Amino acid sequence: MRSLPVIDCCAPLAGPVPSAEEAEATAALFRALADPARVRIVNLLARSDEPVCVCEFVPMLALSQPTVSHHLKKLADAGLLEREQRGRWAYYSLARDAVRRLASLVDFQEVSA
Amino acid sequence: MRSLPVIDCCAPLAGPVPSAEEAEATAALFRALADPARVRIVNLLARSDEPVCVCEFVPMLALSQPTVSHHLKKLADAGLLEREQRGRWAYYSLARDAVRRLASLVDFQEVSA
DNA sequence: TCAATATATAGACGGACGTCGATACGACCG
DNA sequence: CGGTCGTATCGACGTCCGTCTATATATTGA
Numbered sequence: 001m002r003s004l005p006v007i008d009c010c011a012p013l014a015g016p017v018p019s020a021e022e023a024e025a026t027a028a029l030f031r032a033l034a035d036p037a038r039v040r041i042v043n044l045l046a047r048s049d050e051p052v053c054v055c056e057f058v059p060m061l062a063l064s065q066p067t068v069s070h071h072l073k074k075l076a077d078a079g080l081l082e083r084e085q086r087g088r089w090a091y092y093s094l095a096r097d098a099v100r101r102l103a104s105l106v107d108f109q110e111v112s113a
Numbered sequence: 114m115r116s117l118p119v120i121d122c123c124a125p126l127a128g129p130v131p132s133a134e135e136a137e138a139t140a141a142l143f144r145a146l147a148d149p150a151r152v153r154i155v156n157l158l159a160r161s162d163e164p165v166c167v168c169e170f171v172p173m174l175a176l177s178q179p180t181v182s183h184h185l186k187k188l189a190d191a192g193l194l195e196r197e198q199r200g201r202w203a204y205y206s207l208a209r210d211a212v213r214r215l216a217s218l219v220d221f222q223e224v225s226a
Numbered sequence: 227t228c229a230a231t232a233t234a235t236a237g238a239c240g241g242a243c244g245t246c247g248a249t250a251c252g253a254c255c256g
Numbered sequence: 257c258g259g260t261c262g263t264a265t266c267g268a269c270g271t272c273c274g275t276c277t278a279t280a281t282a283t284t285g286a
Contacts, residue, residue, distance in 0.1 A: 013156055018152065027148050027151070031144075037274090040136050044130075053232095055233090064277085065232085066235080066275085085233095087283065088283045106218075168263090178264090179263090182263060201253045
């Protein structure tokens with residue numbers, strides 16, 4: 001079993017005073033992006049219209065296959081990536097709505113409701 | 114001596130393929146926000162028109178004064194906070210332009226120039 | 227059903243990070 | 257000039273994290 005993706009729990013940086021849980025969830029979301037390998041993964045997916053096979057990430061990142069799998073899982077657990085099984089291959093894509101919410105988290109124009 | 118704030122070096126999540134240094138700088142920026150105490154600090158500053166005294170953060174975060182100072186330094190090193198000395202008190206405020214650039218990093222609508 | 231292939235999980239190891247108490251630094255005030 | 261107060265730095269300690277190798281799981285094809 002796995003708890004809710006952090007993207008579903010976190011509060012905007014600007015906005016009302018966050019609870020302890022909200023502050024932790026927001027921090028966890030940023031933590032998901034706090035690694036250069038994961039930044040690259042998101043960047044590749046952002047530039048791709050199609051889901052991308054795990055076997056493409058491995059040579060691009062120059063990391064071992066288990067390490068790449070580890071990073072993909074972190075991003076998926078955060079709710080930023082979606083996984084799709086195609087035969088024996090796994091394809092990952094950006095969770096576009098999650099990305100929209102990520103953008104809203106760092107929007108300082110927003111009214112602090 | 115201190116190197117450039119990471120906010121000056123990092124590349125947008127969507128956008129052209131980042132170099133190793135850009136991916137690391139972008140990750141470092143998210144790392145600066147990857148702690149609930151720092152999320153709270155930014156939140157308080159976002160809701161405040163005036164710079165905020167260190168002595169206000171300490172009770173709010175319920176952390177020791179050295180720990181709070183440590184978090185403030187991390188955010189300032191990232192380029193997200195500005196420090197101002199007023200007598201024996203130190204005041205911190207949001208670096209509004211840095212915050213604008215942070216928002217642009219997570220903007221996936223942007224053209225990948 | 228067995229071998230091969232793609233991905234995920236487990237376990238170990240080293241380094242980074244958050245936290246603290248103790249202390250140094252710096253500015254104000256008698 | 258000496259004391260006090262606010263903040264920053266130092267050093268230590270425990271935990272988390274990224275990485276690897278080895279192995280398990282799952283899917284395909286013969």
